[in-house]
Amino acid sequence: MEDITVQEGQSRVQAGALLVDVREPNEFEEVHAEGATLIPLSEFEARFSELPKDRELVMICRSGARSARAGEYLKAQGYSQVVNVAGGTLAWVEAGLPTGSAQ
Template sequence: MELLVIFIVVLIAFGVFRFFRQRMYLKTLTEEQFREGYRKAQLIDVREPQEFKRGHILGARNIPVTQMRQRLIEMRKDKPVYLYCQSGSRAARAAQLLHKKGYEDINVLKGGFKKWTGKIK
């Protein structure tokens, strides 16, 4: 029983640590904030190609999170990166990878594509 309590406490502490560490390098933006900056940035849709084909934010490039490690060469470190996926979780994973690879200005759309009300293709 004691071991289970210790395990749960460690698990919660690790989750809290990751949450605050992520907030240091990742900016989660509202749709309004996202709109203000994404035209001057690299707009990346990290969903799979079939999701991208069904609709995406106008001007976005599709680099699925599953291919991101192999396609880093397509993104510049000196320009802001604006990421989105369907709901936000894959974009957060992509942001973590980009941070580890030295990208600094990383932004994610809060709520993802399903909350987007702007222009789509």
């Protein structure tokens, strides 16, 4: 699966990709990339079908490891447009990109 920079992730989301955060709810509440949809890895196998197959999915977690696992799982389920944000939310925040608080 392709790893992309946080800047590339943001531009793909602005172009219509869906940003999927696979961290747990308490992590998401602390800080998350603006516009991210939360589907925790602990619930991922039960909920992945909520994600559209006709839209690019940009996967993100804290540092990039969990989102890579989730992305590989999606690929195995027939999703073709899946990329992973290298460095995850830590890198997103460090780069000064927009964040949100709990919705």
